[in-house]
Amino acid sequence: MEQSEVMERVVKILTPWVKDEGALAKVAMETNILEDLKVNSARLVDVVIAFEDDFDIEIADEDVDQVNTVGDAVNLISGKL
Amino acid sequence: MLGNDVVDLEDPETRPETFRPRFDERVFAPTERRAIARDQDEHGRRWAHWAAKEAAYKLARQIDSKFVFSPSNLVARFTEDVDVASGVRERRGTLDLPEGLLSGDRRVLQLFAEERDGYVHVVAIPGGADRDAIVHSISTVDDQSRSSEMVREMATAEIARNLGIEAARVAIGKRGRVPTVLIDAGPSAFTISLSHHGRFVASAFSITSESESQVGSAVRESAS
Numbered sequence: 356m357e358q359s360e361v362m363e364r365v366v367k368i369l370t371p372w373v374k375d376e377g378a379l380a381k382v383a384m385e386t387n388i389l390e391d392l393k394v395n396s397a398r399l400v401d402v403v404i405a406f407e408d409d410f411d412i413e414i415a416d417e418d419v420d421q422v423n424t425v426g427d428a429v430n431l432i433s434g435k436l
Numbered sequence: 437m438l439g440n441d442v443v444d445l446e447d448p449e450t451r452p453e454t455f456r457p458r459f460d461e462r463v464f465a466p467t468e469r470r471a472i473a474r475d476q477d478e479h480g481r482r483w484a485h486w487a488a489k490e491a492a493y494k495l496a497r498q499i500d501s502k503f504v505f506s507p508s509n510l511v512a513r514f515t516e517d518v519d520v521a522s523g524v525r526e527r528r529g530t531l532d533l534p535e536g537l538l539s540g541d542r543r544v545l546q547l548f549a550e551e552r553d554g555y556v557h558v559v560a561i562p563g564g565a566d567r568d569a570i571v572h573s574i575s576t577v578d579d580q581s582r583s584s585e586m587v588r589e590m591a592t593a594e595i596a597r598n599l600g601i602e603a604a605r606v607a608i609g610k611r612g613r614v615p616t617v618l619i620d621a622g623p624s625a626f627t628i629s630l631s632h633h634g635r636f637v638a639s640a641f642s643i644t645s646e647s648e649s650q651v652g653s654a655v656r657e658s659a660s
Contacts, residue, residue, distance in 0.1 A: 372449070375581065390584070395633055397486055398449060400463055400507065404456045416506035 356436050361410075362429050368405045369425070372398045384426030392425075406432055437627050438570060438642050439494030439560045441487035444634025446554045450483060463489070465511040477525065477551070481514070484527060484549045484556050488512035491560035492531045492545055494614075494629045499537050501612045509534070512547060525551040531560065538562055555636045565642075571598055572640035583632035588615075591628060591639035617641065 366382055373379045374393035378386060388394050394402065403419050406412070406428065412435040422428050443450060452460075460469055468485050475481035489510040496503040514529035529547035537543055544563040549556060557574055561567065573594045577586045588608045595617060596603040607618040608628065617626040628641040 393581070395449065396490065397443075397455075397463075401455045401459050404458050404462060408456070416509075417504050420504045 356433070358429060358433055361433050361436070362425070364409060365406070365425060365428050365432065368402055368409060369394060372402065382425060384424065384429065386425045387423055388425060388428070389423070410436065412436065437495050437498045437562060438565075438629055438640055439491035439496075439498075440558065440572060440629040440638055440640035441490035441494070441631045442555055442557045442574060442633055442636045442638035443483040443487050444555055444636050445479060445483060445551070447634035450479070452482070461508075463507040465508050467513070468511060471514070480525060480551045480556050484514065484551065484558060485512045487556055487558035488514075488529065488531055488547050488549065488560060490631070491547070491558045491629070492533065494631075495545065495560050495562075496533055496537055497612075497614050498627055501614065503537070514547065514549065523552055527551075530563070555634075557631075557636075557638050559640050561642070570640055570642045572638065574636060574638045576635045577632070577637055580634065583637055587630045587632045587637035587639055590637055591630060591641065594639060595626065595628075595641055 369388065369392060370379065372394045375391065378391040386392060388399060389396065400419070403414050407414055410432050412432065414431065418431055422431060448454070464472065464485060472478055472482045472485065489507045489512065492510045493503065493505045510531060512529055512531045514527040527549040529549065531545045531547055533543040533545060535543070541564055542562040545560045546563060546565065546567065547558055547560055548567060549558045555574065559570060559572055561570060571594060573590055575590050577583050591608060592606045593603050596606045605620050607621065609616040609618045615628050615630050617624045617628050626641055628639065631638045
């Protein structure tokens with residue numbers, strides 16, 4: 356799967372929970388999920404579960420802890436496909 | 437060292453039906469899921485457990501910057517000794533940090549949960565630490581896009597007030613993801629924890645008094 360497709364699916368999963376529409380409009384690999392998109396921390400756990408279901412992968416807590424940006428999520432998922 | 441966390445209980449995003457079915461299994465230990473299901477105030481209890489995990493994690497990160505947030509392994513146990521008076525529900529509890537982070541009974545964290553006015557707030561401090569040495573503040577914000585700035589402003593003002601110094605001398609810094617208190621632009625002996633969610637911002641701070649001997653060996657090893 357192309358990284359651009361992973362990115363597109365990651366952003367689609369995140370979109371309903373984003374509080375800052377402006378940040379979403381210019382979302383990029385370096386966009387911080389909690390600080391820029393203002394997704395809350397409990398929702399981030401739920402989003403990770405959505406990543407697992409959508410991409411049919413497993414993501415350990417140790418990996419989740421390393422996910423700060425959209426790019427971190429894209430790279431983590433891409434590495435598991 | 438300490439941690440705190442606030443949850444806006446009226447935020448629509450806190451409703452269980454907005455989460456995937458596997459969320460509870462991933463986040464809460466079986467004992468917690470049973471306790472939540474049994475509680476007459478299931479909603480408040482659920483988020484008290486979450487806030488306890490977050491508060492414990494923030495405390496742990498002050499000791500070990502590599503500490504991983506593994507929520508189902510941070511198991512909050514709130515006692516049945518619940519004080520409900522004039523719209524305020526208080527819960528006391530404990531949470532065991534993994535071995536090695538803190539020595540002896542100190543790793544059994546004390547939890548202080550308060551539920552009122554549409555929020556639940558939890559403070560976590562090491563076992564045996566003095567609760568009265570902790571100052572916490574909670575406030576509402578009109579503009580949630582500024583919550584991150586607002587919580588720092590509130591914490592700065594509260595620290596200055598408690599120390600009897602001008603707020604301009606206090607600033608909130610950062611070491612990795614961990615907020616720190618700066619006095620006159622230099623590091624201080626205070627530890628602080630910040631939180632914001634929905635309409636609320638919360639902070640807690642205390643003077644650091646832990647000696648090196650009280651920090652677990654695993655932490656000293658990871659720092660070396």
